[in-house]
Amino acid sequence: MLLIPCPWCGPRDEIEFHYGGEAHISRPADPDALDDAAWAEYLFMRNNPKGPFAERWVHNAGCRRWFNIVRDTATHRILAVYKIGERPPRRAGST
Amino acid sequence: MQRYSLLSLARHALGRHRGWTPLWRKAAPRPRYAVVIIGGGGHGLATAYYLAKEHGIRDVAVLEKGAIGLGNTGRNTTIIRSNYLWDESARIYEHSLQLWEGLSAELNFNLMLSQRGVLNLAHTESDVREGRRRVGANRLNGIDAEWLDPAAVQRICPILNISADARYPVLGATLQRRGGVARHDAVAWGYARAADARGVDIVENCEVTAIRTAQGRVTGVETSRGEIAADKVAIAAAGHSSVLAAMAGVRLPLQSHPLQALVSEPVKPVLDCVVMSNTVHVYVSQSDKGELVIGAGIDSFNSYAQRGSFHVIEGQIAALLELFPVFSRLKMLRSWAGIVDVSPDASPIIGKLPVEGLYLNGGWGTGGFKATPGAGHVFAHTIAHDEPHPLARPFALERFASGALIDEHGAAAVAH
Numbered sequence: 001m002l003l004i005p006c007p008w009c010g011p012r013d014e015i016e017f018h019y020g021g022e023a024h025i026s027r028p029a030d031p032d033a034l035d036d037a038a039w040a041e042y043l044f045m046r047n048n049p050k051g052p053f054a055e056r057w058v059h060n061a062g063c064r065r066w067f068n069i070v071r072d073t074a075t076h077r078i079l080a081v082y083k084i085g086e087r088p089p090r091r092a093g094s095t
Numbered sequence: 096m097q098r099y100s101l102l103s104l105a106r107h108a109l110g111r112h113r114g115w116t117p118l119w120r121k122a123a124p125r126p127r128y129a130v131v132i133i134g135g136g137g138h139g140l141a142t143a144y145y146l147a148k149e150h151g152i153r154d155v156a157v158l159e160k161g162a163i164g165l166g167n168t169g170r171n172t173t174i175i176r177s178n179y180l181w182d183e184s185a186r187i188y189e190h191s192l193q194l195w196e197g198l199s200a201e202l203n204f205n206l207m208l209s210q211r212g213v214l215n216l217a218h219t220e221s222d223v224r225e226g227r228r229r230v231g232a233n234r235l236n237g238i239d240a241e242w243l244d245p246a247a248v249q250r251i252c253p254i255l256n257i258s259a260d261a262r263y264p265v266l267g268a269t270l271q272r273r274g275g276v277a278r279h280d281a282v283a284w285g286y287a288r289a290a291d292a293r294g295v296d297i298v299e300n301c302e303v304t305a306i307r308t309a310q311g312r313v314t315g316v317e318t319s320r321g322e323i324a325a326d327k328v329a330i331a332a333a334g335h336s337s338v339l340a341a342m343a344g345v346r347l348p349l350q351s352h353p354l355q356a357l358v359s360e361p362v363k364p365v366l367d368c369v370v371m372s373n374t375v376h377v378y379v380s381q382s383d384k385g386e387l388v389i390g391a392g393i394d395s396f397n398s399y400a401q402r403g404s405f406h407v408i409e410g411q412i413a414a415l416l417e418l419f420p421v422f423s424r425l426k427m428l429r430s431w432a433g434i435v436d437v438s439p440d441a442s443p444i445i446g447k448l449p450v451e452g453l454y455l456n457g458g459w460g461t462g463g464f465k466a467t468p469g470a471g472h473v474f475a476h477t478i479a480h481d482e483p484h485p486l487a488r489p490f491a492l493e494r495f496a497s498g499a500l501i502d503e504h505g506a507a508a509v510a511h
Contacts, residue, residue: 001404001405001406002396002404014404014406015406018395019395019396021350021397022350036496036497036498037496039496040348040495040496041346043439043495044348044439044495045346045347045348045495046346046347046348046349046350047346048337048338048347048349048350048351048397048436049337049338049341050335050338050351050399053397055396055397071396073351073397073398073399073400074399074400075400076398076400
């Protein structure tokens with residue numbers, strides 16, 4: 001069970017949250033210009049590292065706000081928490 | 096290979112059973128192989144076996160980072176069935192089921208295949224529609240499938256609670272009578288023994304740390320036991336597919352999650368079929384030892400830690416007890432997790448990767464065990480001919496660009 005530090009509510013039990021998958025995937029600026037391979041990259045291809053991973057969570061049983069964390073997928077240790085729109089702290093070393 | 100029979104048992108009894116030999120040699124890696132297979136689970140070992148048996152390629156090493164049978168092969172809930180919706184899936188899973196049916200004899204190793212029937216329960220109107228549609232699709236593909244109403248479900252499984260006021264009312268179920276269970280580690284041992292007898296090197300405690308390429312072609316691997324050159328490298332490493340493909344610069348549409356399971360204390364025979372429920376994320380069968388083997392849905396977050404969160408087990412047991420009130424006093428003995436690599440369409444990726452000489456069999460998500468013989472068989476063909484086996488062709492990585500996805504979320508039986 002994860003103890004997730006919500007940036008607004010503080011540390012809460014994992015069951016209050018919902019997982020949102022990999023963070024920092026931006027919708028293509030010019031979708032009409034994309035070929036099939038670029039669409040596949042945007043829609044389906046994902047980082048899946050064994051180690052630090054930047055991911056989104058939503059505190060749906062609390063403040064209902066989205067945020068990002070960097071978590072080590074090999075140890076479950078949470079390395080950084082930061083708000084939507086921010087970049088991951090460099091020290092967290094996520095891919 | 097030392098063949099097993101009543102006669103050999105009697106002969107060894109006279110020698111006080113001192114003459115039995117190990118199932119496979121403890122091979123040390125040689126500097127070069129024609130084919131290196133990464134991953135010594137059921138899929139990798141089956142691939143090596145069929146490469147040697149059907150394609151005459153015996154210069155093969157299977158590299159396993161731990162010991163044989165301790166990865167996902169020994170962590171699944173051993174369920175076998177082929178009742179998938181789409182033609183492409185039905186063909187490859189049915190190919191696998193037919194191989195299962197003759198495999199104990201072929202490998203001269205008792206895999207304890209028990210075709211006791213698999214029920215997939217429907218709890219909602221949409222489950223009913225999906226289940227009936229799938230039964231129809233299965234029959235068109237020559238796969239045995241039946242639709243059962245609640246009373247018929249209870250005749251197959253009397254301890255199931257089918258009362259209309261249950262929290263998860265049973266509105267019906269699909270039944271595949273040829274489905275069932277097999278002993279999972281025996282599958283790995285049986286393939287390892289048969290592959291070893293044909294000259295395949297099974298190298299344990301040998302973790303691949305890099306995949307070497309030159310001019311867009313694979314040249315070998317670096318491992319914890321030294322460098323190994325290879326003409327072809329095949330990845331069959333289940334949960335770690337993405338990590339290995341990344342070593343060759345290939346991105347995959349996979350996410351790795353923990354999938355948890357647990358077993359109860361052993362009890363007298365009480366459940367003689369397999370019961371699965373996609374909607375409430377639970378599936379259960381009773382092992383020959385008498386333990387209930389119970390599987391859950393995946394944990395939502397990405398992980399390689401081989402453990403999940405307790406609330407997933409809590410939800411799974413709550414659903415189990417709604418379906419089977421008779422289990423409420425059972426104690427659970429142990430729980431664990433395996434790492435599953437989940438694809439966007441709940442179908443595997445089998446075929447060539449964008450690096451010449453590099454092949455992938457992965458992305459089986461929560462359902463790879465049942466596919467072990469079939470996946471190994473078509474993957475061996477794909478490697479030997481450098482060309483996808485006809486049954487594997489629809490499962491190529493290119494489908495994510497072409498859009499020809501094979502959506503099996505309904506038949507996958509474990510919520511992704």
